[in-house]
Amino acid sequence: MSVSALFTPKFKAYFQRTWILYMMIIPTLVLLAIFAYYPMYGTVIAFQKFNPGLGFFRSPWVGLANFERIFNSPTFPRVIGNTLIIAISQMVVGQVSAVLLALSLNEIRFIWFKRFMQNLLYMPHFLSWVVLGGILMEILSPFGLVGKAQTAMGLDPIIFLGSNDWFRPTLVLTNLWKEVGWGTIIYLAALTGIDPELYEAAAIDGANRFQRMWHISIPSILTTIILIASLNLGNVLQANFEQVFMLYNPTVYQTGDIIDTYVYRMGLIQAEFGISAAAGLFKSIIGFLLIIVSYKLADKYAGYKIF
């Protein structure tokens, strides 16, 4: 087919109608080219002895040396372990709690009370980790609210943010504070769709409240539960960077340092660009594969498609 064949009257008519659609898509493509695809090309840093003066194109190549260094150091494998432990415990505890809270909210009879509590429990979701971190540092200090409560009970105040035993549980619990309320929304949406007659029929048959939850409520949100669990799988390398970064400090690096904080410190504090980019690329590649698998699972078991 020659080029002139493209300029048939039919094509001209199509183009006259749709050229504006192509114009509309251009700004996004340009911005993504600069701020998403160019950095993707920039992952070549992971294979370079990167020098910012020379840039992506002229820095000397070092093959896999950066990867050899991170995997031979004791730090990076530990950081991967921390990431997985923190991310998985946050997801499991977070999802179980959100389901239980949604079931509980669904059983509340006074609508005004339910609304009020929902709005209260959703609020922390809209505050940044800087704000919540500031509040937590205050109340978790030995002289803060929690410390004083412990002293009042005759206990020694625990330094939650300075103890390798307590740091991870603190992350899980404080993340629950921020997100558990918000996490219930998707389940409550499914629960309010249930026909009340189902509950009434079950009550007449002598089912108690727990039996009704077990046989009616839970089956009706099961697809949603599976969906969220599948999508979570794609995020097991995302251990909530903003939260950890706000709350951690050198004393808890052993249990609290995650891939993202390691990438930040190596790259922007110690200027070990190659090391940092190698760790980042490792995370991106594994994360990419995990997301693909999680979408496949979500599609297979919950009929979910992003578009």
Add this chain to the structure above:
Amino acid sequence: MIREKDWRNVAFDIFNHLFVFVLGLLALAPLVNLLAISLSSSAASMGGYVTFLPVDFTLENYTAIIKSDSVYRAFMVSVQRTVLGTILSMFITVITAYPLSKTAREFKGRNVFIWIIVFTMLFEGGLIPYFMVIRSLGLLNSIWALILPGVSTWSIILLMNFFKEVPRELEEAALLDGASHWQILWKIFIPLSTPALATLALFIAVFHWNSWFDGMIFMTDHANYPLQTYLRTVVIDMNSSTLQMDATTVDSLSQRSLRAAMIFISTVPIMVIYPFLQRYFVTGIKLGSVKG
């Protein structure tokens, strides 16, 4: 709902209401404690006498912060980034979602474009390459470094799915009348999507207001910090000298009270729009569940 007078049911209800009530109190307690500290005198908060009610009630912590030039500057950076960022992001979202909501027959290449966008949600270059790109573009210390990268891919996908639900007949009739796609977008699609657009705009605005990490790494001059980034240095460094007030004020005010007041001031805009946000939670959920 079924009303049964069985004692087991009553016990269940009492326990369940109590359970939710206690959780609500636990979620609120830290905020109330901080609010009380921010409204207490320095002596009281340093001495650790404040729990849930202000001791020696005072507003001097708030007045000190409002008077601080550096807080004002950071606040204005945040306002600027939130307004500009939300407008730009919404404009880009709308004009991108519209063509993508067409079928691949009506808009050839649609599926390629959509994959170009979705791929950026699946794979990222990572922090260092990203930082180097911003740096090489000369955007360090520019507010555009906080605004331009904010193409919200998820809001494009959400709005695209929403646009797909607009009845095709409206568009076909308008096309027959000789309307262009540009006119159809602004005269038909936008007016029909106001709840969805309001939801997206509110969530994008909250995102911009709450962002701090980009400000921290891209603004090497602290004078360009947005408020949340600025707040982080105050909270982390536990050092109110960043507030740049004269020494006597700092001495007379408890750093603890000042920090608490600073935290609350930074959340004021969120608290102001929270009632509006609530109205759109449900729209947001529906938006997320509409599938093409």
